[in-house]
Amino acid sequence: xxxxxxxxxxxxxxxxxxxxxxxxxxxxxxxxxxxxxxxxxxxxxxxxxxxxxxxxxxxxxxxxxxxxxxxxxxxxxxxxxxxxxxxxxxxxxxxxxxxxxxxxxxxxxxxxxxxxxxxxxxxxxxxxxxxxxxxxxxxxxxxxxxxxxxxxxxxxxxxxxxxxxxxxxxxxxxxxxxxxxxxxxxxxxxxxxxxxxxxxxxxxxxxxxxxxxxxxxxxxxxxxxxxxx
Amino acid sequence: xxxxxxxxxxxxxxxxxxxxxxxxxxxxxxxxxxxxxxxxxxxxxxxxxxxxxxxxxxxxxxxxxxxxxxxxxxxxxxxxxxxxxxxxxxxxxxxxxxxxxxxxxxxxxxxxxxxxxxxxxxxxxxxxxxxxxxxxxxxxxxxxxxxxxxxxxxxxxxxxxxxxxxxxxxxxxxxxxxxxxxxxxxxxxxxxxxxxxxxxxxxxxxxxxxxxxxxxxxxxxxxxxxxxxxxxxxxxxxxxxxxxxxxxxxxxxxxxxxxxxxxxxxxxxxxxxxxxxxxxxxxxxxxxxxxxxxxxxxxxxxxxxxxxxxxxxxxxxxxxxxxxxxxxxxxxxxxxxxxxxxxxxxxxxxxxxxxxxxxxxxxxxxxxxxxxxxxxxxxxxx
Numbered sequence: 001x002x003x004x005x006x007x008x009x010x011x012x013x014x015x016x017x018x019x020x021x022x023x024x025x026x027x028x029x030x031x032x033x034x035x036x037x038x039x040x041x042x043x044x045x046x047x048x049x050x051x052x053x054x055x056x057x058x059x060x061x062x063x064x065x066x067x068x069x070x071x072x073x074x075x076x077x078x079x080x081x082x083x084x085x086x087x088x089x090x091x092x093x094x095x096x097x098x099x100x101x102x103x104x105x106x107x108x109x110x111x112x113x114x115x116x117x118x119x120x121x122x123x124x125x126x127x128x129x130x131x132x133x134x135x136x137x138x139x140x141x142x143x144x145x146x147x148x149x150x151x152x153x154x155x156x157x158x159x160x161x162x163x164x165x166x167x168x169x170x171x172x173x174x175x176x177x178x179x180x181x182x183x184x185x186x187x188x189x190x191x192x193x194x195x196x197x198x199x200x201x202x203x204x205x206x207x208x209x210x211x212x213x214x215x216x217x218x219x220x221x222x223x224x225x226x227x228x229x
Numbered sequence: 230x231x232x233x234x235x236x237x238x239x240x241x242x243x244x245x246x247x248x249x250x251x252x253x254x255x256x257x258x259x260x261x262x263x264x265x266x267x268x269x270x271x272x273x274x275x276x277x278x279x280x281x282x283x284x285x286x287x288x289x290x291x292x293x294x295x296x297x298x299x300x301x302x303x304x305x306x307x308x309x310x311x312x313x314x315x316x317x318x319x320x321x322x323x324x325x326x327x328x329x330x331x332x333x334x335x336x337x338x339x340x341x342x343x344x345x346x347x348x349x350x351x352x353x354x355x356x357x358x359x360x361x362x363x364x365x366x367x368x369x370x371x372x373x374x375x376x377x378x379x380x381x382x383x384x385x386x387x388x389x390x391x392x393x394x395x396x397x398x399x400x401x402x403x404x405x406x407x408x409x410x411x412x413x414x415x416x417x418x419x420x421x422x423x424x425x426x427x428x429x430x431x432x433x434x435x436x437x438x439x440x441x442x443x444x445x446x447x448x449x450x451x452x453x454x455x456x457x458x459x460x461x462x463x464x465x466x467x468x469x470x471x472x473x474x475x476x477x478x479x480x481x482x483x484x485x486x487x488x489x490x491x492x493x494x495x496x497x498x499x500x501x502x503x504x505x506x507x508x509x510x511x512x513x514x515x516x517x518x519x520x521x522x523x524x525x526x527x528x529x530x531x532x533x534x535x536x537x538x539x540x541x542x543x544x545x546x547x548x549x550x551x552x553x554x555x556x557x558x559x560x561x562x563x564x565x566x567x568x569x570x571x572x573x574x575x576x577x578x579x580x581x582x583x584x585x586x587x588x589x590x591x592x593x594x595x596x597x598x599x600x601x602x603x604x605x606x607x608x609x610x611x
Contacts, residue, residue: 034271040554066406072353073341090341093334096352098274102408104553107271108334110264159263160334214553217407 002080004194005167006222007181008204009056011229013188016054020180020189024058027168027179029145029156031113036165037180038105053229056189058180059084059105059165060213060221067097067106082194082222083167088154091161098162102214103221106164109157114142167191194222232444232586241443245579252572255565259331266565267332272558273549278332280542281570284428285325285577286359286399287421287537290392291429293318293366295459297392300369300385309452310459312373313440313590314433318392319366320580321432324573326359331569351401358398362391374588396425403548410486411548420473424537427470430463431533438523440585452591460526464517467533471510487551496550496557497543505543509536 016039024030024037042053061084067076068084075090076097098106122130134143142156149155151170157163168178172191176182181189192201208226215221234242258266269276292314298304299311330336342356369384400421403412434456441448448456481489492501513529513536550558584590 042554069347069349070352070405072347072350072356073338073345074347075341075345090338090345091335092338092341094332094352095269095274095334096350096402098271099402099409099549100406102553104272108264108269108274110267112263162334214408 001195002082003196004082004222005061005172005191006082006194006201006224007058007061007167007178007189007191008201008210008224008226010188010204010208010226011055012227013186014054014056014184015186015188017185019183019185020056020058023183024165024180027146027171028149028166029113029142030107030163031109034107034109034113034163036105036107036163051229055213055225057103057105057213058223059167060103060219060223061165061167063220063222064218066100066102066219070096070100072096079169081169081172083169083172085166085169086153086162086164088157088161088163093160093162095162097164102217102219106162108162109159112159113156114145117142238443242582245575245582248571248575249579250572251568252570252575255568255572256331258565259569264332264334266563268561268563268566270558270560272552273546273560275545275549276332276560277542277546277562277566278328278569280538280545281573282325282329282332283399283421283545284538284541285321285328285573287396287425287541288428288432288534289318289322289325290396290422291425291427292321292433293388293392293429294426295429295433297385297389300373300381301389306451306458307455309449309591310433310437310455312370312588313437314429315366315370315373316584316588316590317433317436317581318429319363319370320584321577322359322363322366323580324576326363327576328569328573351398351405354398355395355402358391358395362388362395365391392425393422396422403544406548408553409548410481410484410488411492411544416473416477417544420470423466423470423473424540427463427466427533428537430459430466431530431537434459434463434526435530435534436581438527440590442523444585456523456526457521460517460521460529463529463533464514467510467514467517471506471514474506474510487555487557488547491547491551491557492543497547500539501543504539505536508532509540 018039021035021037021039024035028036030036036058038057040053040055040057042055043050045051061082063082065076065078065084068078070076072094073090073092075087075092077085077087079085093108095108098108117131117135119131122128122133129137135141145156147155148170152173153166153170168180171178177191181191190201190204192199192204194201204226205224209228210224210226211228212221212224232238267276267278295307296311296314296318299307299309300315333339342353346357347353365384365387369381369388372380372384397418400418403409404414404417406412437452437456478489478493481492491497509532513532516525516529516532546560550560552558
């Protein structure tokens with residue numbers, strides 16, 4: 001039996017620092033304005049009785065994923081480990097997945113990413129190299145990026161296709177936690193296998209009350225939010 | 230019928246070419262720069278090109294349905310308008326598909342529709358049905374042109390099913406998205422078929438009457454009678470659409486979603502109450518109630534088209550702007566998007582003009598049927 005990965009995010013531990021979002025960009029080479037790991041902020045009530053909620057969001061890797069059903073060419077698919085993955089080579093950029101995703105966590109590449117590296121003006125003329133020069137001398141389109149992402153997905157996605165959180169499947173493949181999990185300073189996140197009865201995820205889910213986003217839609221999301229305020 | 234190119238007509242042709250030019254430039258702009266030239270975003274992924282495509286594809290299906298009244302369903306009265314209707318359907322659908330293609334990020338990969346089909350995706354079914362439907366439509370027109378009645382009969386049955394299937398599947402793309410209250414539910418698909426008939430008839434009325442005006446020909450009695458029927462049918466269909474809107478509002482009232490507020494008294498309320506309900510439904514119904522002169526039919530048709538376009542805009546764009554977090558995103562169409570739409574419409578007009586010039590879209594048996602030798606039909610409805 002394959003694995004069935006799921007994530008827990010302990011909202012009592014989460015400090016809302018957005019480190020998850022920042023390190024996700026490092027790991028997955030996402031462009032400015034594109035966040036596989038994102039957040040919702042809800043401020044409600046009236047001073048002094050104000051409630052502030054910071055809810056980290058990412059692809060919920062739904063068991064019954066609407067994006068997988070809606071994609072006309074099977075570019076969105078469920079893998080054997082229960083992850084909802086995107087095949088960059090197949091995507092035709094029709095945005096059906098985006099329209100059908102209830103969580104709004106899929107992004108579309110309107111242009112080739114990281115165009116900073118095509119700029120020809122140097123920061124200090126005559127002293128520093130222009131981004132384009134650096135790129136040319138390094139012999140890489142993007143000199144500074146994480147090549148590990150290329151292990152099983154397009155290292156940097158390109159114009160005309162969508163992209164979304166792959167739950168760092170390249171890290172899970174070598175038994176490492178996703179980067180957002182391992183770099184969370186509050187250790188609020190954990191990814192475990194729901195099919196393994198000995199996995200600590202069952203202890204977390206058993207110990208704390210938990211909720212999921214828009215459970216009413218029947219998508220069976222697999223990001224569990226522990227301990228709501 | 231030989232049509233000479235007078236100065237007035239030449240100006241019309243030139244305007245059409247300018248429209249096509251604008252469209253080609255906008256398409257080039259999109260292909261070179263990518264979709265940065267579009268107003269869509271990660272929050273509002275589908276833009277006004279999708280609205281225009283839905284509007285035009287529905288219009289084409291509607292006209293195709295009218296053509297099958299004569300060809301397949303045996304309402305011989307409608308035979309006089311079948312050929313024009315069929316040709317119009319083709320001339321609207323082909324540019325509409327091009328408009329849709331411009332919204333695809335990777336148009337070069339459309340072959341995956343064949344090599345990697347996903348049968349649970351309404352988008353795939355839409356692609357498949359429209360693919361077959363377009364080809365059969367072209368075959369049907371070829372058969373009409375060569376007067377092959379057997380093929381006309383067979384193909385018109387297929388296009389009848391194709392038009393309804395394609396239209397309702399197009400609605401299905403929206404109808405299956407549960408979290409968007411303005412989209413979800415089987416009624417969306419049914420309303421798309423109704424919208425198709427409404428927009429199709431409206432366009433057919435405008436195109437037929439304007440064409441006869443431009444080529445300065447007198448309509449036959451039979452044709453006038455059919456147009457009058459279509460006007461009456463349009464009024465009835467509009468009343469049904471009004472009922473549909475009423476029920477949609479009532480059901481949304483019980484759900485009381487943010488999307489409903491947008492339509493009822495929010496961002497889209499003026500467009501909805503003014504554009505869709507008043508201009509697009511109530512005023513045309515009043516215009517079409519009695520004394521359906523050519524002028525009134527065209528005017529009502531234009532209002533209906535505006536109303537239906539705005540309706541699709543509110544459904545498609547308005548359906549997307551409310552986010553999961555409750556935030557309301559914004560969208561405004563860019564010049565390039567409008568350029569592509571103008572190009573698409575101009576291309577439709579051009580293909581139609583070519584048809585009027587080349588293929589003689591009138592019913593050939595219609596020439597001599599004047600009021601003198603036509604006995605009042607006992608089949609007359611109403």
